[in-house]
Every structure is written in C-alpha cells, then in structure tokens.
Amino acid sequence: MRTIGVGLIGSGYMGKCHALAWTGVHGVFDDTPIVRRVMLCEVEEGLARRRADEFGFEASTDDWRALIADPGVEVVSITTPNALHAQMAIAALEAGKHVWCEKPMAPSLDDSERMAAAARASGRVAILGYNYIQSPAVRLIARLMNEGAIGRLTHFRLEMDEDYMADPEAPFSWRAQASSGYGALDDFAVHPLSLIATLIGAPAQVFGEMSKPYPDRPDGGGRREVETFDIATALLRMADGVSGTIQVNRAAWGRKGRLQLQAFGAEGAIVFDQERFNEVALYVAEGPPETQGFRQILMGPAHPPYERFIAGPGHQMGFNELKVIEAHELINRILGRPALAIDFDAGLLIERTIHAIARSHREGRWVAVNEA
Numbered sequence: 001m002r003t004i005g006v007g008l009i010g011s012g013y014m015g016k017c018h019a020l021a022w023t024g025v026h027g028v029f030d031d032t033p034i035v036r037r038v039m040l041c042e043v044e045e046g047l048a049r050r051r052a053d054e055f056g057f058e059a060s061t062d063d064w065r066a067l068i069a070d071p072g073v074e075v076v077s078i079t080t081p082n083a084l085h086a087q088m089a090i091a092a093l094e095a096g097k098h099v100w101c102e103k104p105m106a107p108s109l110d111d112s113e114r115m116a117a118a119a120r121a122s123g124r125v126a127i128l129g130y131n132y133i134q135s136p137a138v139r140l141i142a143r144l145m146n147e148g149a150i151g152r153l154t155h156f157r158l159e160m161d162e163d164y165m166a167d168p169e170a171p172f173s174w175r176a177q178a179s180s181g182y183g184a185l186d187d188f189a190v191h192p193l194s195l196i197a198t199l200i201g202a203p204a205q206v207f208g209e210m211s212k213p214y215p216d217r218p219d220g221g222g223r224r225e226v227e228t229f230d231i232a233t234a235l236l237r238m239a240d241g242v243s244g245t246i247q248v249n250r251a252a253w254g255r256k257g258r259l260q261l262q263a264f265g266a267e268g269a270i271v272f273d274q275e276r277f278n279e280v281a282l283y284v285a286e287g288p289p290e291t292q293g294f295r296q297i298l299m300g301p302a303h304p305p306y307e308r309f310i311a312g313p314g315h316q317m318g319f320n321e322l323k324v325i326e327a328h329e330l331i332n333r334i335l336g337r338p339a340l341a342i343d344f345d346a347g348l349l350i351e352r353t354i355h356a357i358a359r360s361h362r363e364g365r366w367v368a369v370n371e372a
C-alpha cells in the first residue's frame with residue numbers, strides 16, 4: 001500500500017494540531033495512504049527530539065532545510081510564525097515537496113505572490129491552514145445557499161473575536177511585531193475571508209479601519225511599543241454588488257473562538273458561530289407568523305464528514321477534527337481527487353484583500369482589491 005511521508009516544521013500551538021491530524025487521518029478516512037511521520041524540526045535540537053518522541057516522528061532536527069532535503073519527506077507542514085512561511089514554503093516547493101502551510105501566507109504581498117508563483121511552477125500541491133471552511137456545518141451552509149434555501153443573498157456579516165490579547169499586561173510576542181503583519185487582519189480577518197471565499201465569492205472593493213487598544217506591552221523588565229493592530233473592521237462590496245462586513249478583534253474579553261457568520265437572503269437567513277460549530281441556525285420565511293423562527297440544526301452523521309468520526313448524532317466534533325479533515329483534503333488533492341481547500345492562488349486573493357483593507361485604512365478611501 002502507498003505510504004506518504006510527512007515532515008513538520010514548528011511544534012507549538014498549530015504544530016501539535018498538524019501532528020495530531022497526521023496521526024489520525026488514516027484511521028478516520030480509510031481511502032488515505034498510511035502516513036509516515038518522518039521528521040520534526042524545532043528551533044533547538046533538544047526540543048525537536050522531545051516533540052518528535054511525543055508526536056511519533058522518526059527523526060528530529062533543528063535545521064528546517066535538512067527536513068526539506070530528506071528524501072522520505074513528501075509533504076511539509078509549516079507551522080512557524082508568519083514571517084518564516086515564505087522562505088520555508090518556497091524552498092519546500094522548489095525541492096519538489098507538497099506543502100501544508102499555516103495561514104496567513106506571509107506578511108508582505110510580494111512574498112505571498114512569490115509563494116503562489118513557486119507553487120504554480122512546482123506543479124506540487126500547496127494549501128493553507130484555513131480549517132474553519134472544513135466543518136460539516138460550513139459544508140451544510142454551502143449546500144443550503146447553493147440550493148437557494150434563503151433565496152438570493154442580500155447581505156452578510158462576519159465577526160471574529162478572541163481574548164488572548166485582551167489583557168493589557170499580556171507579554172510582548174511576535175504577534176505584536178510588524179514583521180508578523182498588520183495584526184488582527186493577518187491573524188483573524190483571513191479566516192472570515194476564507195469563509196467568504198468558500199460560501200460567497202471574492203470581494204471587489206473594501207473600506208477598512210484598524211486600531212490598537214494598547215500602545216505598549218511588557219517586554220523583559222520594561223515595556224515595548226506594540227507595532228500591530230489588534231482590532232480591524234472592513235466594509236466589503238462584492239463584484240455583483242452584494243454588501244458585507246467583517247469585524248475582527250483579538251482583544252475581545254470573553255470571546256474565546258467566536259467566528260460568527262450571518263447570511264441574509266431574500267427568503268431567509270443563516271446564522272453560524274464557530275464557538276458552537278456543531279449547530280447551524282436556519283430561518284426560512286414561510287408559514288404563519290406565530291410559528292416562524294430560527295430552526296437550530298445539530299450536526300450528525302447526515303452532515304458529512306461527521307459520520308467518519310462518530311456514529312452518534314449531536315455528540316459534537318472538535319477543532320482538531322477540522323485539521324484531520326484538512327489533512328484528508330490535502331491528500332485528496334495530492335492524489336488528484338476533488339478536494340475542498342484554499343490553495344496558494346486562492347490564498348493570494350485573501351492576502352490581496354487584507355492589503356487592500358490596510359491601504360484603505362491608511363488612505364481613508366474605498367480601495368479596489370486588485371489595486372493592492
């Protein structure tokens with residue numbers, strides 16, 4: 001039977017999610033080759049060895065170029081900070097490897113363009129970690145919208161909020177450095193934009209605003225100026241004239257993983273929130289007014305690929321299972337099967353949109369996405 005060899009660069013928050021996905025994907029999806037966890041790379045050899053042992057990787061290294069050069073590595077998972085994605089992804093593609101790179105692509109649009117060009121030139125598969133598009137709920141929403149359950153789309157609103165930067169005394173980290181990007185735009189706005197790309201289409205024009213809730217953060221013994229924006233808002237105009245908004249805030253106390261979508265149509269509405277991602281609320285404008293209302297649909301085996309994980313309806317899937325589905329879609333794409341994924345070309349449109357939002361913030365005017 002065919003096996004597939006993977007290498008993992010970075011073993012922090014997302015690195016563990018990739019490691020678990022690679023561990024589980026064959027057991028969940030029986031049309032998947034057996035995954036060989038070949039090599040794990042971290043900044044320091046001792047850490048790399050520990051993580052490799054924990055996650056079941058055969059070898060470890062502190063040199064990501066050695067991981068990419070290893071002939072047993074067919075797919076490279078990149079889960080390092082944003083500023084490192086471009087050099088690692090491009091080197092992997094040039095070495096003939098497939099790439100699964102965490103979002104966003106890169107802080108600069110030039111680097112994102114170079115990544116997309118490298119993917120095209122390589123003929124290899126390169127996808128981004130836009131896990132939220134993978135849930136059974138989002139697949140159901142796509143189906144409902146395509147089948148006209150809420151009629152013609154008239155307006156949409158997406159919000160993404162978490163509170164890991166809400167404490168003004170949270171220490172300075174790479175996320176507060178301009179080298180990581182704009183801040184909430186790269187960290188968060190790209191996720192709502194991945195849902196918009198999957199469910200609605202491509203924004204044509206944007207009007208953006210960004211703000212910094214805290215000017216500095218503790219760093220060593222002193223304080224260091226925050227270079228990124230933790231809050232961002234954008235008005236969106238789609239090519240067909242439909243309007244929408246995205247509002248993102250990584251300093252939103254009380255919000256833990258909120259990614260809320262409201263889609264309004266001529267005949268109904270859909271509401272979804274990632275904090276309750278096993279549920280979809282559907283409103284259909286029909287029947288007598290006294291019994292009209294949102295219907296709460298609980299995910300179960302009727303909502304693929306839920307049934308791959310557990311037979312019982314309403315037993316709830318979790319975040320790491322989205323990463324297992326994402327790994328499966330990546331393998332589908334590698335094997336030439338239909339696959340749901342945001343590849344580097346589709347990711348580039350998302351990057352252009354956030355750069356257009358930032359430009360609109362700087363220049364105080366509507367900006368066309370293709371101007372960015």
Ligand SMILES: NC(=O)c1ccc[n+]([C@@H]2O[C@H](COP(=O)([O-])OP(=O)(O)OC[C@H]3O[C@@H](n4cnc5c(N)ncnc54)[C@H](O)[C@@H]3O)[C@@H](O)[C@H]2O)c1
Nearest residue numbers: 010011012013014041042043079080081082102103104129
């Ligand atoms: N898809 C999602 O929902 C999601 C969620 C969180 C983070 N992310 C993305 O994942 C990426 C990583 O974020 P994180 O929260 O896991 O960060 P993290 O700081 O927890 O982990 C990054 C890891 O990379 C390692 N690393 C840094 N430089 C390295 C190098 N040269 N070689 C090898 N390893 C190196 C670090 O030691 C660290 O363990 C970011 O791009 C972030 O935007 C995606």
